Amino acid sequence: MQPPPQADESWTVASAKAKLSEVIERAQSTPQTITRNGKPSVVVVSAEEWQRKTTRKGTLAEFLMQSPLRGADLDLERQRDEPRDPAL
Template identity: 80%
Template sequence: MLPAPKEDTNWTVASAKARLSQVIERAQSSPQTITRNGKPSVVVVSAEEWERKTARKGTLAEFLLDSPLRGVDLDLERLRDEPRDLPL
């Protein structure tokens, strides 16, 4: 027996409005793209997927401490140029 064809994940605004319940149901298993004028406009995902994607993965301090540039001796020199004249 052949596997069922993959359900389409693209919707026009009109079809998404007409079948919002179906869009929401399908979004529970895979992201659903809604197009406007033939171009992707928004993506509908499950609340669980949204939480997973937006969950904080540590603090800024932890990110900086884990940087591969930590400990690299960079020679950063500040330019001491005169300020430029701006028209009034």
């Protein structure tokens, strides 16, 4: 039997299933990686961390207005190629 992973180690799917409560508890403070076939598959994070990472910070217009390229007077040309055939 595999010893339980430390906070900085990843979990196999089998160990994560067997110790789901512990995975959830540790994810409250540190993201927990679950591996499948030896490769990272998913990361479990707290709901608070997920909310922080996925909350929109402003609008697209605000983002564009704050761009360092704003006012750079870039000379961009639009391509005038024929549209592609959607059947291809």
